[in-house]
Structure formats: C-alpha cells, structure tokens
Amino acid sequence: MRARAGIAAATGARHWLGGLLLAPWLACAALAGARDAPPQRVVSLNVCTDQLAMLLAAPGQLVAVSRLARDPHASAMSVEAEGYATTPGGAEDVFRLNPDLVLAGSYTTHHATAMLRRLGVPVAEFTPTRDFDGIRADILRVGALLGREDAAEAILAAFDAELAALRADAPDDPPRAVLYSANSWSSGEATLAGAILRSAGFVNAAAEAGLAYGGTLPLEQLIMLAPDAVITGTRYGGSSRAEAVLDHPALRSFTDTRALLPLSDADWVCGTPYVLRAIARLRAAREALP
Amino acid sequence: MTALRFPLLMALLGALVLVLFVLSMAFGPAGLTPGQSAAALLGGEAGAAETLVMREIRLPRASLAVLVGATLGLSGAALQGYLRNPLAEPGLIGVSGSAALGAVLALQTGLAAAFALALPLMALGGAVLAVLVLLLLAGPGGGAFTLILAGIAISALAGALVSLVLNLSPNPFAATEMVFWMMGSLADRSFLHVWLAAPFVALGGVMLLALGRGLDALTLGEDAAAALGIGLARLRLVLVLGVAAGVGAATAVAGAIGFVGLVVPHLLRPLVGAQPSRLLWASMLGGAAMVLAADIAVRLIAPERDLKLGVLTAIVGAPLFLHLIWRTRREGL
Structure with a gap:
C-alpha cells in the first residue's frame, strides 16, 4: 500500500517534486515488502523474463507478458503465452496495468523502466544469461521475487538432473561445429549458445578463429575451418539479405559432405530450462553424425 | 592524334581492370597466399575448401564488381550524352533508387522466390519508370536544375517506399537492410546473382553502346x-x-551504388576529346575499374564490418558533384 501512496504522490501535479524525491525510497520499501507479501500484479517486458514468470507464477499473479512472448521464433512458450494478455511495453501501457512488480531486460526497455521507477513501480532487471549458472540464478531470483521459492527449487532440481543426464557419456573425440546465423554471425564459447553446444558434446570451432563471445565469421573463414557440422537457425518469413548467406552456393556445396543442422530456434534464445530441449536435439544430431 | 590515343586509352583501361580484378581475387579473410589462390582457382580439386573459396566466393564477387561498375559507368556516360548535362547520373537522379524499390518489392512479395527473373525484371520496371519521369520533366532543354530537382524527388520517394516495404516485412532482419539498398554492397554474393544480372547488363550494354x-x-x-x-x-x-x-x-543484386556514373565520365571526358561515342566505351571500362577498386578498399579498411560500397563512391563522388554544380552555375547554364 505504501507503493500506491508513492505513485499517487508522484503523479499528483501539486506534489510532483516531493513525489520524485520520495518515489525511489518508496519503491525500495515496496521491494522489501515484497518478501513478506508476494506481488499480485506482475508484468514482464522481456521475452526471457516472460518465460521464467510463466513457469513460476501462481495462477492470476502474472498480468501481462511482452508481445514477443507469442512469437514462436523467439519464445519457447509461445503457446502458453496465448493465455496471457500482452503489452507493447511502453511506460504508459505498463503503468495502466497497475503493476506491483515489473520484470524487464536490462537493455532494450531502458527508457520505459526508468520512467516506471520514477512513477514508483518496483522494477527488477535481468541481464541476458551467458551460461547455466546464470539460468540457475535467474530461476531462483524470479522465484524469490514472486514469492514462489518452492516452485523455483523444484524446477531447478529437475533442470540439474536432466542436464547431468544429457551431459553423461560425452565423446572422447568431440566433433567440431560452428554456429552460423544471419549476417554471418557466429556465437562463441562464452555465450548461451556456446554453452548449449558444449553440453551436447561438440567443440566450438569458432574459437579457432578467435571468436570468444561471438562475431562475424566470413563465409571464407567458415569454409577454411572445415568443421564437421554447421548449425544454423530456423528461418523467418519474408526475405532478407542478412539470411541470404545461409543459401550461398559455397555453403551448400561445402555442407554436401558435412552436416548442416538447422536446429537453433526459440529454445536457444533465453536462459530457461528449455535449453535442455535444445541440448537433447543437438545431442541426437551428434549421435547421428557419420 | 586522338585516333591513336583512343586505342591506347582503351588498352590502358583494360589493363587496369585486369589488374584490379586479380587484386580483388587475392584479398579475403581466408588467409590464402597468392600462390594458393591461383592454384585453387585454376586447377583446384572440386570440393576442396580453397577451391570453394576462390570459385564460389571470390570469383562471383569480382565478376559482379565488373558487371555493376561497367553498367553504371556506361549508363552515366549515355545519360550525360543524351541530356548534354554532366550532372546526370543513375544514382543521383533516382534511377537506382527506383530500381531498388522494384527489387525490394519482388523480394518481399515472394515473387522473386517463385520466379527468379522477377527480381531483375521488377528492378528494371522501377528503373524504366524513373527514367521516363525524368525525361518527361527534364528532357533536352529542361535544364540542369529541373533534372536535379526531379531526381531528388524521385530518390526521396523511392527511398521512403523502400523503407516502408522493409518495415512491413515479417522478417526482422529486413528492416535493417535499408542501408544495403541505399548504399550497395557485394559481400556474400554468388554466381546465382551473376547469372541473374549478366543477361540484362549485357543487353543494356549493347543497346547503349549502339547509341554512340x-x-x-x-x-x-x-x-x-x-x-x-x-x-x-x-x-x-x-x-x-x-x-x-x-x-x-x-x-x-548489388543495391544502389551512387556517383560511379558521375565520376568516371567526368574523369575520362578530356581523354577522349569529349566525343560521346568514345566516352561510352571508356566509361564502361572506367566504371568497372572504379567499383573493383572500391570493393577492394571496403575489404581493406574494415574487413569484418561489411562497409558499403556506396559510402566510398560517395566520398569520392560528392565533392566532385558539388564542384560540377558550382561550375555549372558559374557558366550560367
């Protein structure tokens, strides 16, 4: 209730200055209060926090998710997202939903979240996950924020058990693979996609070209690296020059004798337990390699 | 004397194109030595990595640079000859922009996927419209100002419509591709694109050269x-x-590359005695050389950035364009 008072003060024209000064303090108070009384109206603005919130929230607790949550190219839970309202993510749209907790990514919705904070809405920001420890931390953090610690512990235990099973009996001589997507972008070792690749029993050959975090890998260099498999993404509709490199005849004839695996999809985008599905499919593809 | 000089000029330009073509084939991120490159190109085993790099990646890129440059140089010289106006250039007067609009429409409506020739044909349609409007507004006697103003309007409209179509595309990458269509690039093009463009470029070339x-x-x-x-x-x-x-x-196939048709005829005009028929041939070779050189430069300056060709041609071309406007004004045209 103190948060509501803060919002009223911040929006009231007569006390706007006082509201601005008070709002951050009140927001902190509201966040602290969230531990005893879980938030009842949670709004998520990022496709990755959308999925963690959908996995963890109690019925009725999650009020709205981002529009991307329904996009099957970006969201592993696009079907589940149909059951939630979506928000375009502008500060005004979100504020109208009267949320008592907003989950957001740390990059894209910066202006909207700054505005929401000024209006006294508690905002929790998440940075993109680079590895499985990050996934574990995010599951626990969302669980704590929503007051759903037990659900988070259960999901985490299942995640760890399945990950251990998938990583078991990795090959002694792992095949070399390159992750290749639009605009010749290749993800390196220190990315979530790199962690998925490693867990499925592959070596990331992009490291040999000096790409740790990912970057442009010219087609010429990809061919000279001669990896055993090239892992590409599922394609969007319409046409784009960015994706045209995936149709290049040189890549086609190169992969005539090697594996071209169009496997990376929404399961690869976010640090959620769905990365396990990505690892399982990639592992099956590895076992099918000649 | 000019009779003797013209074959010599053509031989020199031809040699320049050849040298730049070889240089273009020698540059790339694969890190091949010149010897390896030549061996892979001429006698490489089909399917080997080096052969693929040379024959399927670098050869089409260099070939496209020649085709695109030759056609832009030739078109600039022909337009300038007909309009008797040194400012006429396909990129500046909106012909390239309108062609890009046709190409983007062919790609985004799925026509190009259903029928490969739809891509060059739609681009041709866009270009025809632009040239017709320009000739209508600024034919001989229309004057330099009318030509430039009409060109600005056509370019702006075509650019806006390209942005609109790309923004409406279901493909999230498409919206970021306006720069390609407005500035042009030869990165990651293949022989599919060469074969798509070559017949039309050849046809256009024969038609324009016959106008001498x-x-x-x-x-x-x-x-x-x-x-x-x-x-x-x-x-x-x-x-x-x-x-x-x-x-x-x-x-x-390469996006709109500006200023080639302006710079090349301007540089070569004094060398051919300002005779349009000779300028056509010389500008064709000169254009090929300029685009080859620009494409080598973008790879040397920022190998991993896919710097656009039009950026370089504009840096060379725009000051010259301003200079030409200045001179045109002074001469009271």
Missing part, C-alpha cells in the same frame, strides 16, 4: 542530328530501355 553515333550527332544540336538522319524518338527509347536494363539488374 546518335549521341555524337546530338552534340551539334537536335536539329542538326535530325538532319543527319538520327531518329530522336528511337534514340530516346533505346536509351531508356538500355539504362533501365543495366542499372535495374545491377541494383537488383
């Missing part, structure tokens, strides 16, 4: 040209279709 005699006669004025038996209506039709075929096909 007519353009020479036009330097004496329209009445004199008519008296010499030049059919002006037919000349205009061939010019429109020739420019549209060449620029349309080049833009459909």
Whole structure:
C-alpha cells in the first residue's frame, strides 16, 4: 500500500517534486515488502523474463507478458503465452496495468523502466544469461521475487538432473561445429549458445578463429575451418539479405559432405530450462553424425 | 592524334581492370597466399575448401564488381550524352533508387522466390519508370536544375517506399537492410546473382553502346542530328530501355551504388576529346575499374564490418558533384 501512496504522490501535479524525491525510497520499501507479501500484479517486458514468470507464477499473479512472448521464433512458450494478455511495453501501457512488480531486460526497455521507477513501480532487471549458472540464478531470483521459492527449487532440481543426464557419456573425440546465423554471425564459447553446444558434446570451432563471445565469421573463414557440422537457425518469413548467406552456393556445396543442422530456434534464445530441449536435439544430431 | 590515343586509352583501361580484378581475387579473410589462390582457382580439386573459396566466393564477387561498375559507368556516360548535362547520373537522379524499390518489392512479395527473373525484371520496371519521369520533366532543354530537382524527388520517394516495404516485412532482419539498398554492397554474393544480372547488363550494354553515333550527332544540336538522319524518338527509347536494363539488374543484386556514373565520365571526358561515342566505351571500362577498386578498399579498411560500397563512391563522388554544380552555375547554364 505504501507503493500506491508513492505513485499517487508522484503523479499528483501539486506534489510532483516531493513525489520524485520520495518515489525511489518508496519503491525500495515496496521491494522489501515484497518478501513478506508476494506481488499480485506482475508484468514482464522481456521475452526471457516472460518465460521464467510463466513457469513460476501462481495462477492470476502474472498480468501481462511482452508481445514477443507469442512469437514462436523467439519464445519457447509461445503457446502458453496465448493465455496471457500482452503489452507493447511502453511506460504508459505498463503503468495502466497497475503493476506491483515489473520484470524487464536490462537493455532494450531502458527508457520505459526508468520512467516506471520514477512513477514508483518496483522494477527488477535481468541481464541476458551467458551460461547455466546464470539460468540457475535467474530461476531462483524470479522465484524469490514472486514469492514462489518452492516452485523455483523444484524446477531447478529437475533442470540439474536432466542436464547431468544429457551431459553423461560425452565423446572422447568431440566433433567440431560452428554456429552460423544471419549476417554471418557466429556465437562463441562464452555465450548461451556456446554453452548449449558444449553440453551436447561438440567443440566450438569458432574459437579457432578467435571468436570468444561471438562475431562475424566470413563465409571464407567458415569454409577454411572445415568443421564437421554447421548449425544454423530456423528461418523467418519474408526475405532478407542478412539470411541470404545461409543459401550461398559455397555453403551448400561445402555442407554436401558435412552436416548442416538447422536446429537453433526459440529454445536457444533465453536462459530457461528449455535449453535442455535444445541440448537433447543437438545431442541426437551428434549421435547421428557419420 | 586522338585516333591513336583512343586505342591506347582503351588498352590502358583494360589493363587496369585486369589488374584490379586479380587484386580483388587475392584479398579475403581466408588467409590464402597468392600462390594458393591461383592454384585453387585454376586447377583446384572440386570440393576442396580453397577451391570453394576462390570459385564460389571470390570469383562471383569480382565478376559482379565488373558487371555493376561497367553498367553504371556506361549508363552515366549515355545519360550525360543524351541530356548534354554532366550532372546526370543513375544514382543521383533516382534511377537506382527506383530500381531498388522494384527489387525490394519482388523480394518481399515472394515473387522473386517463385520466379527468379522477377527480381531483375521488377528492378528494371522501377528503373524504366524513373527514367521516363525524368525525361518527361527534364528532357533536352529542361535544364540542369529541373533534372536535379526531379531526381531528388524521385530518390526521396523511392527511398521512403523502400523503407516502408522493409518495415512491413515479417522478417526482422529486413528492416535493417535499408542501408544495403541505399548504399550497395557485394559481400556474400554468388554466381546465382551473376547469372541473374549478366543477361540484362549485357543487353543494356549493347543497346547503349549502339547509341554512340546518335549521341555524337546530338552534340551539334537536335536539329542538326535530325538532319543527319538520327531518329530522336528511337534514340530516346533505346536509351531508356538500355539504362533501365543495366542499372535495374545491377541494383537488383548489388543495391544502389551512387556517383560511379558521375565520376568516371567526368574523369575520362578530356581523354577522349569529349566525343560521346568514345566516352561510352571508356566509361564502361572506367566504371568497372572504379567499383573493383572500391570493393577492394571496403575489404581493406574494415574487413569484418561489411562497409558499403556506396559510402566510398560517395566520398569520392560528392565533392566532385558539388564542384560540377558550382561550375555549372558559374557558366550560367
């Protein structure tokens, strides 16, 4: 209730200055209060926090998710997202939903979240996950924020058990693979996609070209690296020059004798337990390699 | 004396194109030595990595640079000869932009996927429209100002419509591709694109080169040209279709690359005695050399950034364009 008072003060024209000064303090108070009384109206603005919130929230607790949550190219839970309202993510749209907790990514919705904070809405920001420890931390953090610690512990235990099973009996001589997507972008070792690749029993050959975090890998260099498999993404509709490199005849004839695996999809985008599905499919593809 | 000089000039330009072509084949991120490159290109085993790099990646790129450059240089020289105006250039007057609009429409409506020739044909259609509007507004006698103003309007409209179509595309990458269509690039093009563009570029080239005699006669004025038996209506039709075929096909595969048709004829005009028929041939080779050089430069300056070709040609071309406007104004044209 103190948060509501803060919002009223911040929006009231007569006390706007006082509201601005008070709002951050009140927001902190509201966040602290969230531990005893879980938030009842949670709004998520990022496709990755959308999925963690959908996995963890109690019925009725999650009020709205981002529009991307329904996009099957970006969201592993696009079907589940149909059951939630979506928000375009502008500060005004979100504020109208009267949320008592907003989950957001740390990059894209910066202006909207700054505005929401000024209006006294508690905002929790998440940075993109680079590895499985990050996934574990995010599951626990969302669980704590929503007051759903037990659900988070259960999901985490299942995640760890399945990950251990998938990583078991990795090959002694792992095949070399390159992750290749639009605009010749290749993800390196220190990315979530790199962690998925490693867990499925592959070596990331992009490291040999000096790409740790990912970057442009010219087609010429990809061919000279001669990896055993090239892992590409599922394609969007319409046409784009960015994706045209995936149709290049040189890549086609190169992969005539090697594996071209169009496997990376929404399961690869976010640090959620769905990365396990990505690892399982990639592992099956590895076992099918000649 | 010029009779002797012209074959020499052509031989020199031809040699320049050849040298730049070889250099273009020698540069790339694969880190091959010149010896390896040559061996892989000429006698490499099919399917080997080096052979793929040389034959499927670098050869089409260098070939496209020649095709695109030659057609842009030639089109610029032909337009300038017909309009008797040194500012006429396919990129500046909106022909390339309109061709890009046609190409983007072909790609985003799925026509190009259903029928490969739809891509160059739609680009050609866009280019024809732009040239027709320009000739209508700024034909001989229309003056430099009308030409430039009409060109600005056509370019702006075509650019806006390209942005609109790309923004509406279901593909999230498409919206980021406006720069490609406005500035042009040869990165990651393949022989598919070469074969798509080559017939139209060749057709446009033959049509424009055949205009030499007519353009020479036009330097004496329209009445004199008519008296010499030049059919002006037919000349205009061939010019429109020739420019549209060449620029349309080049833009459909490489995006709109500006200023080549401006810089090259300007540099070569004094060397051919300002004779339009010779300028056509010389500008064709000169254009090829300029685009090859620009494409080598973008790879040397920022190998991993896919720097756009049009950026370089504009850096060279825009100051020259301003200089030409200044001179045109001073001469009171």
